[in-house]
Amino acid sequence: MKRSKITTIIAYIVAILIALYFVGPIIGIFIMSIKPVAIVALPIFIFTPTAVNYASLFYYEISKGGVVSTKFAPSMLNSIIISTVTTLSVVGLSALTSYAFSRFRFRGRFEAGVYIFICYSVPSIAFLYPIFYFVNSTGLYDTYLGAVFVQTALGLPWTLWMLKSFFDGIPKELEESGMIDGCSRFGAFTRIVIPLSAPGLAVVSIFTFLFVWNLFLPMLVITGVSTKPLVVFLSEYRTQYDVQWGPLAAGSIVSIIPTCIMALLIQKYIVAGLTLGAVKG
Amino acid sequence: MEARKISQEPRKYSSSFKRKIKGKLSIAPYIVPSFVFLFILFASLVSCFNYSINLSDLTIPGSENVFVGMKNYIIVMTSSIFQNSFMISIFYSLISPPLSIFLGFAIALLITKYCRRGLPIFRTIFVIPPMIAPIVVSYMWLLVFMSTETGYLNYFLKNFLGLPTIDFFARPWWARIILLFVWQWSGIPFQFLVFTAAILSIPQTLYESAEIDGASSVNTFRHITLPLLKPLIITLLLLGIISGLLGGFDAVFVITKGGPYRYTDLLGFRAYIHGFMYNHMGEATALCVLMTVIVVVYVIGALREHMRAQW
Numbered sequence: 001m002k003r004s005k006i007t008t009i010i011a012y013i014v015a016i017l018i019a020l021y022f023v024g025p026i027i028g029i030f031i032m033s034i035k036p037v038a039i040v041a042l043p044i045f046i047f048t049p050t051a052v053n054y055a056s057l058f059y060y061e062i063s064k065g066g067v068v069s070t071k072f073a074p075s076m077l078n079s080i081i082i083s084t085v086t087t088l089s090v091v092g093l094s095a096l097t098s099y100a101f102s103r104f105r106f107r108g109r110f111e112a113g114v115y116i117f118i119c120y121s122v123p124s125i126a127f128l129y130p131i132f133y134f135v136n137s138t139g140l141y142d143t144y145l146g147a148v149f150v151q152t153a154l155g156l157p158w159t160l161w162m163l164k165s166f167f168d169g170i171p172k173e174l175e176e177s178g179m180i181d182g183c184s185r186f187g188a189f190t191r192i193v194i195p196l197s198a199p200g201l202a203v204v205s206i207f208t209f210l211f212v213w214n215l216f217l218p219m220l221v222i223t224g225v226s227t228k229p230l231v232v233f234l235s236e237y238r239t240q241y242d243v244q245w246g247p248l249a250a251g252s253i254v255s256i257i258p259t260c261i262m263a264l265l266i267q268k269y270i271v272a273g274l275t276l277g278a279v280k281g
Numbered sequence: 282m283e284a285r286k287i288s289q290e291p292r293k294y295s296s297s298f299k300r301k302i303k304g305k306l307s308i309a310p311y312i313v314p315s316f317v318f319l320f321i322l323f324a325s326l327v328s329c330f331n332y333s334i335n336l337s338d339l340t341i342p343g344s345e346n347v348f349v350g351m352k353n354y355i356i357v358m359t360s361s362i363f364q365n366s367f368m369i370s371i372f373y374s375l376i377s378p379p380l381s382i383f384l385g386f387a388i389a390l391l392i393t394k395y396c397r398r399g400l401p402i403f404r405t406i407f408v409i410p411p412m413i414a415p416i417v418v419s420y421m422w423l424l425v426f427m428s429t430e431t432g433y434l435n436y437f438l439k440n441f442l443g444l445p446t447i448d449f450f451a452r453p454w455w456a457r458i459i460l461l462f463v464w465q466w467s468g469i470p471f472q473f474l475v476f477t478a479a480i481l482s483i484p485q486t487l488y489e490s491a492e493i494d495g496a497s498s499v500n501t502f503r504h505i506t507l508p509l510l511k512p513l514i515i516t517l518l519l520l521g522i523i524s525g526l527l528g529g530f531d532a533v534f535v536i537t538k539g540g541p542y543r544y545t546d547l548l549g550f551r552a553y554i555h556g557f558m559y560n561h562m563g564e565a566t567a568l569c570v571l572m573t574v575i576v577v578v579y580v581i582g583a584l585r586e587h588m589r590a591q592w
Contacts (some may be wrong), residue, residue: 008395015388015391015392015396015399015403019390019403022466022469023410025466026409028421029424041427042436066476093315093318094315096311096312097315099311101312106308114311114585114588115323115581118577121523121524121576121580123530123554123576125530125549126527126569126570126572127551129325130324130328130329130332131331132325134321142518146476183588202462214412214413214414216414216415216534217530217531221474221557231417234417235416235534242422243423245424248420249420252417252420256417259412261565263408264405264408267404274309
């Protein structure tokens with residue numbers, strides 16, 4: 001079947017226009033972040049680029065020469081700490097459990113799976129009030145421990161589901177031969193299954209990191225001044241009266257850089273991860 | 282699990298009950314740690330229910346928890362505010378996921394069929410939007426639709442087309458459509474990625490034999506591509522509807538704040554502001570319990586087969 005060149009060209013033009021729709025806002029916000037302050041919110045596209053918005057992320061000037069640093073750098077650090085620790089705990093815990101679900105047959109296995117799936121599907125808003133009371137009553141409000149605890153609970157179901165299918169793909173015989181040679185069950189798990197599923201673990205880790213990095217609603221409620229993550233910090237640039245576009249645009253760009261890098265790293269595996277369902281809201 | 286035992290001394294034959302317990306104990310260390318966390322979700326549902334039947338009003342200082350029974354549930358079921366939120370959420374969950382599935386599928390077809398050489402580039406582009414934080418995505422679109430003359434779209438309308446500007450966030454339907462735009466922006470690329478992978482996994486030989494038989498491209502689509510992708514489409518729809526029904530908080534929080542006059546007041550947003558801004562904790566927790574029940578019923582009813590296949 002031969003297609004005329006014109007069809008192909010039209011198809012490419014349409015596809016490129018569609019792609020522009022998806023890239024446009026990112027480029028728009030990037031352009032905005034390098035604009036001078038005076039025209040930052042105006043759609044003027046001829047200007048000399050500055051880094052002033054990026055600077056204003058970190059500090060702002062008061063009166064003459066006085067400089068006050070903003071909460072941006074601490075909140076970035078918070079995001080990194082919380083996301084990393086949560087990712088480690090989520091992946092560690094779920095590797096163990098999904099291995100059990102993948103290899104052992106026991107009563108209530110499917111029911112447990114249904115429970116995990118329900119936990120995955122229930123929106124985080126439904127857990128909001130109990131989590132809020134829980135965090136407040138145990139003194140975990142505005143602590144890293146509380147944030148990590150809550151996010152681990154929210155991130156686990158998806159990871160369990162994903163890792164189980166990765167483990168299902170690893171042949172049982174490998175562990176069995178290892179165990180015949182005198183390895184314990186746990187030894188077979190750590191020495192045979194974990195190394196073999198390293199790519200899967202990497203993908204799941206990156207997904208969990210992104211999930212935690214982007215998670216907004218529970219963090220809005222359970223973190224305060226000292227553990228506020230980046231997304232919550234960014235959301236505060238929109239006040240009741242105006243939007244501080246300059247630092248907001250710069251902050252958005254800074255926050256999506258790690259996202260983009262990680263998304264591109266796991267590009268090949270992203271589809272397997274996405275088919276489970278839309279990113280939890 | 283029993284293979285390890287072979288190398289050890291001959292097993293003492295204990296009672297079957299003892300063996301069962303032993304087997305359970307060897308599984309426990311793998312499962313218990315995560316289920317401690319997962320149990321929180323169950324415990325929170327229970328405590329949510331507890332709050333919703335015991336706690337009436339936090340706005341009166343020093344008031345004790347009073348047992349109010351099903352009062353909060355009756356309010357949630359009958360009040361027009363909540364009915365409005367239910368209707369809006371249902372509206373979005375029936376419009377938004379099918380639309381993004383349809384458009385994602387269409388774009389995937391277009392690009393896999395006509396732009397095969399450019400596929401890696403398009404894939405790279407489409408990977409990014411679903412991964413960006415919804416908060417940031419919402420800000421990006423806020424920039425485009427800003428009501429005042431600083432919004433890009435309004436500026437374009439006024440200065441290039443000479444049209445009057447539109448106050449997008451003051452018009453009910455415009456506000457709704459903007460939210461749809463925001464969700465589609467991250468929804469379509471997601472569906473695109475899923476569908477390109479699915480389309481590429483269809484064996485090429487099927488198309489070749491269809492071509493030999495002289496099938497037109499419409500028929501090839503109708504009789505090969507569509508039937509093979511049908512299960513995937515159904516799964517995506519089922520998953521999309523439930524996440525569309527209860528999700529979508531971030532965009533509403535940043536862009537419309539539920540306005541104008543509750544026209545974009547989604548269930549998730551209502552559950553948040555009703556408790557945290559208006560202090561009606563009882564009604565908010567009742568709503569949360571109802572939402573959880575909806576999810577549980579839906580998952581068990583509609584997604585059972587999907588899970589059976591994977592678990």
